[in-house]
Each structure stands twice: as structure tokens, then as C-alpha cells.
Amino acid sequence: MKKALIFQGGWQGHEPEKVAGILAGILEEEDFNVKITNTLTTLQEDDLTQYDLIVPNWTQGTIEKDQLQPLIDAVAQGTGLAGLHGGEWEIPSVWK
Template sequence: MSRQALIVWGGWDGHQPDQVADIFAGVLREEGFEVTVSDTLDSFKDEALMAAQDLIVPIWTMGTIEKEQLRPLLDTVKAGCGIAGCHGGMSDAFRNEVEYQFMVGGQWVAHPGNDGVRYEVNMTSSDDPLTKGIGDFEVSSEQYYMHVDPAITVHATTTFADYGSVKMPVVWTKTWGEGRVFHNTLGHQANIVAMPQTLELMRRGFLWAAREA
């Protein structure tokens, strides 16, 4: 029986959520997942659909979510379903929902310099299965200043030289009850998601969150 993944996309169009959903669906299908792609948060209210999932990939920037939509999502992950995503689709979603932010493990708060900042993403360990062989790489995009949960495990960072040389998490993992949570702050638009390094980080994160790695 193939693993099941649910991608739910929407919110602010500037992050190209439909294009990112197509990219992620392709990655997951290559890994043998049966993928359901939805553009409505009401999918989280479908008990049978949620119960069948091994992985949920939210791609929803800002916006609002009703309690009847959010509670099943939180409970499904807490019960053991994985969740994985990137940037605004996951860590700048539903800004009023602190329990959602608690599950994710971080929240976007700023991108000093806006788009086009050149910066490095640095792996924290050469032996980490989620990052091994990818190596440090440069990005020209928004550089994300995050508020993060101290309980996360950090797998990659970037340095804000103008803010006291702060090392800011870029890739992290954590748990939410029995569920695994993977987040990569990269992914302002589809071209950043499609970078080989970003896409490989996401592929590994999907598999880890779904307990296939």
C-alpha cells in the first residue's frame, strides 16, 4: 500500500503556492506517495481523508483558518502524521493561531533587505542524514529572521551579520505529540524551491516526516 500525502495550497499568491504545490507533488510521486492536492482548508475537516495521511504539506501564506479546520490538522499531526513545508507556506501562515506556530516550531518575523539578498546557508553537521552531501550553498532571495522554539533541532543556519552575527535556523525538525515536523525557511517563490539544494532538503524532509527515513 502506497504512502499517502496531502498538499493543501492557497493564501497569498505572491509565493506562487500553486506552482510550489506542483513541484512538491512531483517529488512525492517520484518517491512513491499517492498525493492528494487541494486548494481548500476544508480538506482538514474530512475525517476519512485526514485519517489516511502519512504526510501533510501545507503551502498557505498568511490567511485565516477556522477552528473547525485547524483542530483536525493539529490533532492529526499529534496522533502521528508527519508535516513538512517551507517558508511562507508553513511558517508565515495563520498569524493569529499561536497553537499552529507552536506545532511548526517557528514564525517568520522579518526579511531585512527584502528580496535579492545574497547569503549563505550553512549545514550544522557533515554527518546529518537530512543534510549530508548537500554542503553549504549561496542563495539570492529573502533572508528570513525567525522567532523559533528552543526545542527544535537545527540542521542548517544562515548568519545575519548586521544583527550581531546572529546564526538563524533555516532547516529544523521537532515533534508534535507523536508526529514529526520538518521545516525549511527557504522558498520565497517557485524558483528558490526548485534549486537543487532546496529541493533535496525538502525531499529528505518529506521522507523523514513520513517516517520513511
């Protein structure tokens, strides 16, 4: 099974927790085992190369160099990185 990491947080106006839940549901439908975290320290503590995909869902925060470097290294070794612009979400009726 594929593995994905979503790290969510930052400005609450983009509803990161809600968006992370929606994204996790979509990924789980595509046979991903999804881990959601609400702290950037996960980037330092986890072996990021174990993930097939990492989804940053963080707005208006600061990522420190020692948090960013493991992410850069994992991507350089083949881990996928999904771009995301946070947003206020309504679940489309087709997903309910």
C-alpha cells in the same frame, strides 16, 4: 503506497499552486500518492489520519479552529507534518 496531502493557497505572490506542483512531483518520485487541494475545508472533510504526510502551503490566510483541530489530531496520531515557507520558485535544471 504512502499518501500525502498538500493544501495550497493564500497570497499568490508565493505562487502556491506552482510550489504545490513542484512538491507533489518530488513526493511522487518518493512513491507518494499526492492529493493537492486549494481549500482549507479539506481539513474538516477528509480523514486526515489516512495521510502519511501533510504539507501546508498556505500564506497569509486564516485557519479557523474547526479546520485546525483535525490537523492537530492527525499529527497527534502519527501523521507527519512538513514545514514550508512559501516562495517564488524556479524549477532547478536538475528537476527538468
